[in-house]
Each structure stands twice: as C-alpha cells, then as structure tokens.
Amino acid sequence: MDFEIHDRTPETKAGIAGGEAQEVYDAMMRTFEEFKSENDHRLKAIEQRKGDVLNDEKLARIDASLNQHQQQLDAISLKGARPALEGRRAAQDASAREHKSAFDDYVRSGEAAGLRALETKAMSIASNPDGGYLVPVELETEISQRLANISPIRSLASVRTISSSVYKKPFMTTGPATGWVGETDPRTQTASAVLDALSFPAMELYAMPAATATLLEDSSVNLDQWLAGEVDQVFAEQEGIAFVSGDGVNKPKGFLAATTVANASWAWGSIGYIATGVAGAFPASNPSDVLVDLIYALRAGYRQNATFVMNRKTQSTVRKFKDSTGNYLWQPPAAATGKSSLIGFPLADTEDMPDVAANSLSIAFGDFRRGYLIVDRAGVRVIRDPFTAKPYILFYTTKRVGGGVQDFDAIKLLKFAVS
Structure with a gap:
C-alpha cells in the first residue's frame, strides 16, 4: 500500500485528497445514473420478454465501474485518515x-x-x-x-x-426477579441473578x-x-x-x-x-x-x-432492486467521504x-x-x-x-x- 515517507503539511494533503475525492465522487454519481438508466432498460425488456445480452454485458461493465469508484474513494479516505507521526x-x-x-x-x-x-x-x-x-x-x-x-x-x-x-x-443468563407492588404491600424475596x-x-x-x-x-x-x-x-x-x-x-x-x-x-x-x-x-x-x-x-x-x-459481488445483485415506487434501494454515498446505503441503512463493503x-x-x-x-x-x-x-x-x-x-x-x- 502506498504511503508518504516525507512529511507534508496536513492542509496540503487534505486539500489534494479532498479535490481528488470529489472528482471520483462526481464520476461515481454519473456512473450510477447511467447504471439506473441501463437497468431500467433491462427490466423493461424482461417485462416484454425480450432478453438483451448486450444490455446485460453493458450493465455488468457499469456495475464494475461503480465498484471501482467506491474502491478509489475508500483508498483516498484511508490515505487522508492516516495521522502524521512527526506532528505529535x-x-x-x-x-x-x-x-x-x-x-x-x-x-x-x-x-x-x-x-x-x-x-x-x-x-x-x-x-x-x-x-x-x-x-x-x-x-x-x-x-x-x-x-x-x-x-x-x-x-x-x-x-x-x-x-x-x-x-x-x-x-x-437469568436476571433477578422483579415485579410491581403497592406502597404498603409486602415485598417477597427476589431470586438472585445467574x-x-x-x-x-x-x-x-x-x-x-x-x-x-x-x-x-x-x-x-x-x-x-x-x-x-x-x-x-x-x-x-x-x-x-x-x-x-x-x-x-x-x-x-x-x-x-x-x-x-x-x-x-x-x-x-x-x-x-x-x-x-x-x-x-x-x-x-x-x-x-x-x-x-x-x-x-x-x-x-x-x-x-x-x-x-x-x-461487492453481493452488492452488485442488490444494486438492481427497486421499491414499490420505483426507487433504487441501494444508494451511493451522499458525500465523497460517506458510505453507500441500502434501504436507508449504512452498508459496509x-x-x-x-x-x-x-x-x-x-x-x-x-x-x-x-x-x-x-x-x-x-x-x-x-x-x-x-x-x-x-x-x-x-x-x-x-x-x-x-x-x-x-x-x-x-x-x-x-x-x-x-x-
């Protein structure tokens, strides 16, 4: 894995990493729009019982590109997260x-x-x-x-x-016995916790x-x-x-x-x-x-x-799923430093x-x-x-x-x- 041997100021490194991350993120969002369009075409062809091998191959290439963008974002985030030893x-x-x-x-x-x-x-x-x-x-x-x-x-x-x-x-394994009692009711002895x-x-x-x-x-x-x-x-x-x-x-x-x-x-x-x-x-x-x-x-x-x-291979499958209103369940990160989500929950690669x-x-x-x-x-x-x-x-x-x-x-x- 690449790393910096010579010192750099955190501001310079963060600035470069931030600009690079934004470029990759923008490319990822464009690719996802292309993915949705191509997958919609695939689903329509299935409904009409018209299989399209070329469409499936193109969708697979776009999906691989999405995975590549995510890997690039992960690598940039990792590089930016590494603390500088010299500064401490x-x-x-x-x-x-x-x-x-x-x-x-x-x-x-x-x-x-x-x-x-x-x-x-x-x-x-x-x-x-x-x-x-x-x-x-x-x-x-x-x-x-x-x-x-x-x-x-x-x-x-x-x-x-x-x-x-x-x-x-x-x-x-078993908690102590508990219960509700009135103000003047007698309290029975409770069992000990195991x-x-x-x-x-x-x-x-x-x-x-x-x-x-x-x-x-x-x-x-x-x-x-x-x-x-x-x-x-x-x-x-x-x-x-x-x-x-x-x-x-x-x-x-x-x-x-x-x-x-x-x-x-x-x-x-x-x-x-x-x-x-x-x-x-x-x-x-x-x-x-x-x-x-x-x-x-x-x-x-x-x-x-x-x-x-x-x-990521399993993600490639769920990435094609939609809800009842036609929205994709898998969503790319909301920001360059974020995580992908599935049905509104974070997704860890x-x-x-x-x-x-x-x-x-x-x-x-x-x-x-x-x-x-x-x-x-x-x-x-x-x-x-x-x-x-x-x-x-x-x-x-x-x-x-x-x-x-x-x-x-x-x-x-x-x-x-x-x-």
Whole structure:
C-alpha cells in the first residue's frame, strides 16, 4: 500500500485528497445514473420478454465501474485518515523520546542495548531478543488507527485494549426477579441473578516486512511510517478474515462461525438467520422483501444503529432492486467521504463475506458495536532478523488480538437457502 515517507503539511494533503475525492465522487454519481438508466432498460425488456445480452454485458461493465469508484474513494479516505507521526512528537515526554531513539537505533543498525536497558528498567517481559522489543507507543497508536480505517469489521465493532492474555465479560443468563407492588404491600424475596462469562483470548498475529540496508541507512526515511505502512494491510487482511469467519483456533472467532439457527427458534448463544426461500439466490418475485424481513428480524433497540455487511459481488445483485415506487434501494454515498446505503441503512463493503451460493450466509445486518467485541492486547513487538534472508533484513512484527460475538441478539444473517 502506498504511503508518504516525507512529511507534508496536513492542509496540503487534505486539500489534494479532498479535490481528488470529489472528482471520483462526481464520476461515481454519473456512473450510477447511467447504471439506473441501463437497468431500467433491462427490466423493461424482461417485462416484454425480450432478453438483451448486450444490455446485460453493458450493465455488468457499469456495475464494475461503480465498484471501482467506491474502491478509489475508500483508498483516498484511508490515505487522508492516516495521522502524521512527526506532528505529535513535540508532545512526547522525555521517556517516550528516549524509547523512540533507542527503537530507531535497533531498527537501523540492530543496536539493542538501549531498548534492553529501557525495558529491563520497566520490568517488561519482552526485554530480550527472543521475545522482541516493544515499539514506541506512538507507532503502536498509528498501527491501531490504520487498522481501524482499513478493516471494515474493526471500524464497526467494539474494541477494548487489555493487558492480560484473556478478557472475560460477564453476562446474566437469568436476571433477578422483579415485579410491581403497592406502597404498603409486602415485598417477597427476589431470586438472585445467574451469571456466566464469555472469554475472548488474544491470539498472536504476525507480519514480516523486509528492508534493505540502504533503506535503513537513509536518514530521510521515516522508519515509523515505513513499518506501519508495511504491516497495516497485512494485519488488516488477516483480521478481516478472522472477524468474519475465523474458527477461534489460534485466531479470533468470527460471527459467521457462531452457531446459527432460524430466527424463529433463536436462543442465546446462537445467531438467528432469515432464509431467502431459494437455494443460492434471492426469490424471483419481490426479491427485496427478504431484506426487509432481515431488517425487522432485529429488535428496534439494535436496529437504529445497524449496518448491512456484504461483499461487492453481493452488492452488485442488490444494486438492481427497486421499491414499490420505483426507487433504487441501494444508494451511493451522499458525500465523497460517506458510505453507500441500502434501504436507508449504512452498508459496509466486506470482501471477506462469502459470495451468494447454496446455504451461504452472505449478508449480515446488525448493531456490530454491541454485537461483536475485538480485544487488543497492549504492545506491538518487533524482532530484527538480519540472517534468514540475506541481504535483506526481516522485521518479525507481532500483535495480539482476539474477538468474538458478545451479544448474540444484535446480529442477524440472511441465508440463501430454502429454509
């Protein structure tokens, strides 16, 4: 992924990004108007039972162009959201500056004495080459912010930083007995609440960027920016897969890996789904009705902050749907920095969601901030390895992250199945 090595003023960068984003957004809106016109022509031909292969091919090309514009907007937004590390250094205290200087020496030349002394002083368990060395807090914050901007589920879910290897969240399986009484009526003793706990272990995620000696010796290269730029995309891709479909073995457990049941039979510990009634497809008649059913499968308290989650291929299908008055249910962003919407709810592009197929769970809808929890163990560690891939120098970079469903009532799924 591209990133800036040399400093720029935020105003200049924002101005360029803003103008570029507006141009892409304007092009996207023109393309959407063309898409609507071509799809209306397709629907009319279907009504007249006149298939048009050329029309279908043209519509597919326009749809691909819409997806490309959205990807460009996402990339521009990500680039603009990356904070400048240099601008925050003036606020660092003396110990942070000392750590930063020692870390630069370690990355550039392998000199670890300064880091070892600092981490031994802090009684860190990672104060040796085998365990790696903690990156400066500023760099750790930079990596976390980039991940939040890149990873769709991380940007929607609740995120908690922990200092232990496991986070346990208690919840009530049965609440205390309650009731209404008159002012002078006797109060009977209430039953005690029954508590249980969900566990969210933090698993190790790693990346291993490589650098040349020339790059590391170049004093004009911002090593913080270089390292963050090398690991952010790799971490985000692996996290994204795990948060959606991870099996929980040495990785977070994704919400699609939870037990799923028909929503009419929903119980705590499982996620409810609505079936489309057709294996591997939307219904041929009134296909958007199942999306409305999915929306109202979610309780009102969750619905007000809910988001649709699906990949772009699935979006290409729902983009053709209209309501009873002829309005398209999918709408492009209202502004260059906004998000697309579906039936008035935000839509998150998540390429790790499965394509539509028989029995697939290709669309999720819910309040992910209440429904899914991500736990980050504090500390990103780096081991410098100049031996394994000579003449390149490898930087084995690790962070610990976990995740899982924390409220099974806050997420609903659309299953492309008969029942």
